[in-house]
Amino acid sequence: MSEGEDQQRIRFQVELEFVQCLANPNYLNFLAQRGFFKDPCFINYLKYLMYWKDPKYSSFLKYPQCLHFLELLQYEHFRKELVNARCSKYIDDQQLLHWQHYMRKRMDLLQAQAEKMQQSNTKPST
Amino acid sequence: MAANSTRQKLLCLIDDIEIVSKELFETMSTPKNQLRPDGADTVMLMELLVEKDKEIKSTLKIAEEQAEIQTVMDSLKTQVDKRDIEIKILQKNLKESETILSTAVYQAQQKLESINQANTKKISSEELIKFAHRISASNAVAAPVTWAPGDPRRPYPTDLDMRQGFLGQGTYTDTLAVSRSNSQISNVSETNSTPVSSNSLSWQHPPEVSITSSISHHAISDFKGHNKENEEIELMSSDSSSSSSSDE
Numbered sequence: 001m002s003e004g005e006d007q008q009r010i011r012f013q014v015e016l017e018f019v020q021c022l023a024n025p026n027y028l029n030f031l032a033q034r035g036f037f038k039d040p041c042f043i044n045y046l047k048y049l050m051y052w053k054d055p056k057y058s059s060f061l062k063y064p065q066c067l068h069f070l071e072l073l074q075y076e077h078f079r080k081e082l083v084n085a086r087c088s089k090y091i092d093d094q095q096l097l098h099w100q101h102y103m104r105k106r107m108d109l110l111q112a113q114a115e116k117m118q119q120s121n122t123k124p125s126t
Numbered sequence: 127m128a129a130n131s132t133r134q135k136l137l138c139l140i141d142d143i144e145i146v147s148k149e150l151f152e153t154m155s156t157p158k159n160q161l162r163p164d165g166a167d168t169v170m171l172m173e174l175l176v177e178k179d180k181e182i183k184s185t186l187k188i189a190e191e192q193a194e195i196q197t198v199m200d201s202l203k204t205q206v207d208k209r210d211i212e213i214k215i216l217q218k219n220l221k222e223s224e225t226i227l228s229t230a231v232y233q234a235q236q237k238l239e240s241i242n243q244a245n246t247k248k249i250s251s252e253e254l255i256k257f258a259h260r261i262s263a264s265n266a267v268a269a270p271v272t273w274a275p276g277d278p279r280r281p282y283p284t285d286l287d288m289r290q291g292f293l294g295q296g297t298y299t300d301t302l303a304v305s306r307s308n309s310q311i312s313n314v315s316e317t318n319s320t321p322v323s324s325n326s327l328s329w330q331h332p333p334e335v336s337i338t339s340s341i342s343h344h345a346i347s348d349f350k351g352h353n354k355e356n357e358e359i360e361l362m363s364s365d366s367s368s369s370s371s372s373d374e
Contacts, residue, residue: 017293023282055249059257063266063282099281100269107271 016060019052022073023066025095029088037079046073065095132189139185143178146171 021027036042052058053067061067072078081087130138150171153161261267266281273279278286288294 013292017283017288017291020283021288021293024280024284024288025282026285027288055247059253062261062264064261065267065281095281096269099267100273103269103271103273 015049015052019049019070020061020063020066022069023063025069025082025088025091028069028073028082028091029085032079032082032088037073037082043079046070050074132185132192136182136185136189139178139182143175143182146174146178150175 031037049070052061052070058064058067150168153168153171265273265279269281270279278284283291
């Protein structure tokens with residue numbers, strides 16, 4: 001299938017958007033419930049999308065977590081599980097917690113620092 | 127007698143001399159008429175005494191020589207002990223250096239492996255930093271500091287993002303896709319009902335979106351590629367800015 005340069009560009013953008021949408025567990029649940037994961041064409045498409053793991057393509061990704069989900073989607077068991085809303089909710093929760101991990105760690109550090117400062121301030125007065 | 131040590135020999139001789147001299151004194155102290163006929167002759171006793179004295183003298187000489195030998199032996203023993211200690215220290219040092227060298231060799235091997243790995247997948251540090259900056263600045267991989275529950279921002283493209291994107295707007299023209307959509311209008315009604323069900327997935331999308339995007343509806347069945355995304359994307363929004371295609 002020969003493509004013009006324009007078409008190639010369009011395809012690149014389209015596939016870039018789609019692969020990153022896979023990072024959204026709600027979207028994955030949506031796809032599962034619509035039965036897309038049972039379609040062999042779609043499964044082949046997911047396999048084809050694995051080219052995004054190559055560094056020269058992954059450098060364009062804004063949400064690199066999508067690659068992890070893409071890998072998981074290659075497994076039938078995962079695709080089957082995604083039909084449950086609870087499964088996607090759990091993934092969503094874990095994703096959010098992971099996302100906030102660094103922020104929490106920083107807050108803890110800052111808090112500890114603030115407490116230390118407070119202690120050192122009160123000490124000379126006693 | 128030969129098995130006796132010099133000390134025992136000397137002690138025996140001293141006992142003998144004691145006995146002989148006692149005998150001598152007894153013989154000398156008894157008056158002549160009380161002398162026993164089988165008693166020892168003083169001359170004989172004297173000779174015996176002299177002999178014993180000679181023996182003692184020779185034994186003492188032997189003892190002296192033995193003492194000298196003993197000192198030599200002792201000095202040699204101390205030297206041997208000293209050498210033993212030195213050997214033990216050297217052995218400990220050798221063992222330590224062996225462990226240190228083996229860990230050094232192991233770590234060097236690991237370093238070599240990582241060097242080889244890095245050489246096979248070269249990437250400039252500037253590129254890495256740019257990429258890291260891009261994914262972090264947009265809060266895509268780490269939550270913003272002010273984030274609280276209720277904040278709509280997420281680590282993945284949200285419905286809104288997807289709606290506003292390239293796919294969701296249907297702003298691209300794909301001749302094959304357009305022709306298919308024209309031929310399969312029947313799917314429109316089918317997919318129009320799906321927005322209702324998608325609400326249960328807690329997506330909010332205004333009803334007009336489904337109508338406008340139904341224009342870019344495409345058949346699901348056997349078209350691998352863009353059509354599939356459009357089929358779903360018209361129910362959700364996509365944000366073209368969210369996919370950093372502009373950074374090429």
